Amino acid sequence: MNLEDLIRETKPLYISVNQEEMTKNVFKAIRNQTQCTRKYKSSWLKRCGVVASITVLAMGGTFASGFVSPAIASMLSQIPLINTAYNLLENPALSPKGVRQAVTQGFDIKVNQVSSNNGITLTINNAYCAPNEFAFDMVASFSSNVTESPIIRTSDMQISINGTRKLYNLDGGTFEPTADGKYAGIVHFDAHNMQPYSLLPNQFNLEVSITKIGNITGQWNFIVPLSSKDVKNATKVFEPMITKTFNSITFTVQKVMVAPSEIEIDCELKQPLTIIDASTPHLKQLAAYDQAGNRLSGGIVTISKAQRNGNSNIIKITAKYTPPTEPLSNLTVKADGGLNGLSIPFAMQYSQ
Known part of the structure; x- marks a missing residue:
């Protein structure tokens, strides 16, 4: 039974249900239909994740009404469940x-x-x-x-x-x-x-x-x-204090923390009061790359309010990323900003 057939079969069975009640009935039906004990594998998730998600959404009304067709039950028997024997x-x-x-x-x-x-x-x-x-x-x-x-x-x-x-x-x-x-x-x-x-x-x-x-x-x-x-004890902290200036805007990487579960980068943006929207950071994104050039997942998590310092506004920025699976030996940070439609690239590197 392919996905189109599954959707075609379940479509006439739609009913309006409370979302929480639907979820509870979906889980109950899944538990009743399968005794699968295999542990999740990423490759398995890639193969069946989309089908399983659409199946659950399409069959919400079906489960709420208490009916599960043999074809749907067969599909459910192929969906892996969480195995609590593992961490x-x-x-x-x-x-x-x-x-x-x-x-x-x-x-x-x-x-x-x-x-x-x-x-x-x-x-x-x-x-x-x-x-x-x-x-x-x-x-x-x-x-x-x-x-x-x-x-x-x-x-x-x-x-x-x-x-x-x-x-x-x-x-x-x-x-x-x-x-x-x-x-x-x-x-x-x-x-x-x-x-x-x-x-x-x-x-x-x-x-x-x-x-x-x-x-x-x-x-x-x-x-x-x-x-x-x-x-x-396993976390490394660096203070590279690397600075780049473009069109009077100064961007500084002040601190980098590399921990087992995260990479955190603290930055400072110094903007003159004379530019447009001086209290708003002229920064679209902050990207990080490992030694192989792979972009790390994550990005900016906090931006402070602008603090006036002389003729400039100082804005603190913190970004957080997931470490690469391979040991990190080199980190590249790229900040892209915008001022009057211009793209402002910053690239800075440091090694552990």
Whole structure:
């Protein structure tokens, strides 16, 4: 059965459903239709990811109505599920690329904590902690007397550092069905997503509290000790202070931090008050390349407000990138700006 036939078969079955209810029914149908236990592989995802995504979207109404045709069931049996026997922080379907690379290098933290209430058991097995970010996995399982299997969401969690500094703007948290009838996902926090920005403590207790999952209320609590010591020891910091000037605009690379899960570049833009929009950075993008000329994924994450200094405005810029899989021996930074329609290229290099 090809994709066109699948869409043609499901089209008459569309019904209007609540998105969360549809997702829950999709996951339930998938779990009922397959016992696949193979681990995700990137090549497998490339082959079936598009088909699986379209299949789930096309069949939302079908699952909500409780009907699954034999042809659709056959398609579902080919969709791999998350296998919780593996470290979920290494799973390309769940975990950010930088975190995955760091964990495969041995920078993960074993947690192995369990919290159970009202027939739902939550487990945190693994975590990762760096000065700018942390991540942890979570698996939800259900006892036989639970009438529903609600999907846990990041918005269900109250997360704080040492019980005082509450965190928000967490990403990840997309919990997927597992091969053994559970849900599994990753919760990730990037300090740049929270203002005012500040580094995470070197050591702290990450407190996770959940009082409601779906329509089920209860108490699920974790206190996870985290430390970025090993990651910091493996992090290299450079202060190249490389400067380029074009049409009175000065761009400076002040600091570069190369960590197992990220490359962070701190820059400064100095613009004379006489130019148009002097308080707005005349910078379109900031790109980084490794020694092989491969462009690294990422870009600008924060831009400060302009601060006047004499006859100029000073603007601080921070960019973040995912490290290459090969050891980084040379980094090239290119900043492209625009002034009155002109393209302003800056290129600077430094080696470790």
